[in-house]
Amino acid sequence: MRRAVLALLAALVWAGGGRAWAQANLAGSGRLLATSGITDVEGTGGGGLVPWALITGYGTNDQIGANLHATVAGEPDFLLTSLGAGIGLYDRIEFSYAHEWFDTGRAGARLGLGQGYQFHLDVAGAKVRLFGNAVYDQDTLLPEVSAGAEFKAADRHAVLDAIGAKSPDGVDFYAAATKLFLSESLLVDATLRFTKANQFGLLGFGGDRNDSYRPEFEASAALLLSRRLAIGAEVRTKPDNLGFAREGPAFDAFVAYFLDKHVSATLAFLALGPIARQGDQNGVYFSLQSGF
């Protein structure tokens, strides 16, 4: 009997909470289509490769938003998969998590790791919008500016140690400035990242050649073709810490389609530069995202 009463109470509280939720329209997706951006491979709201200042999802300053992503990047010698989720609170704070699978395919056998050997990376992200609004501030050049951190943990500690990485864990710190030039239908972002990550952290942090934080520059430009369609390009420089294998900047050129405020898809040409002595990795990136 007491259990039934408790269940009834719980149901009432849940229903009441649901109604309050709907009344406050807390999940009302009040921002304009496509102004959520997408989610990058590390789970942070941005472009596909670069974190932006925008807070993920469609929540306004009195709403919350969220986004799930599933991303696959097929390169000649590797397959990178990323699944994750992000939540945006009051267009001010973003928390995110992503898990990455880095499948070495046949390259794994060539490297002596075994065919299909996989590296994994967990990324927990936090971002705070400091000032500005990329969409509304059309009468000033001031961008929307956010600062964030990505807490990363790689596995395969013995292998990372063997290739000269100094740590399997690391933290990236970044500041991102994003501006929509609405009269030109153009969005641009510039991001400065302090990181020790080797290949985004998949190959650990720091190395025999360098083990200190270095500033890395990242940028995106996107041209809006319609309310639903954008094309653009991104660049992201990376540290080159490991003597075992050189590392270079990554580039992409993308087309993003926003079906509505709940579903978007991004297709890109993705050039990651050389990875683990396997030569330049030029491939295809596809990301499916869903949220509110």
Added chain:
Amino acid sequence: MRILLFASLLAAALTGRCMAAETLYDQLGGHDGLSRIVDRALTLYFTDPRLHADFDNINRDWLQPRFYAFFCKTTGGPCVYKGRAMAPSHKGLHIDQARFNAVVEDLQTAMDESRIPFRTQNRLLALLAPMERAIVTR
């Protein structure tokens, strides 16, 4: 002498360009085009469930000429807007960003229906976007 010639050529080129340049008002179809957009946008506002609370108590016949004059003047058209500024006219209405954006979305729909090119639409929205600071008070 050569500099003078260059300067006069430049001036001629600039004034020629200015004279040829259409205002955004023209690109939106002048009086007739803008009237159609404003009429359609207001119809959407008065029927949009997201905006009921804001438009229910407003007389459309009172609002429409003011709305048109405001858009006409904002886009460089030959109009005088005698209504109140954005901040005082929206004071106390507790408009949030979601409703501000709903107004933008309905305006986009109205412009789509008038076949206004996306880039032209964005030039108008770029003029309206900073008004968020005066209109949104939540």
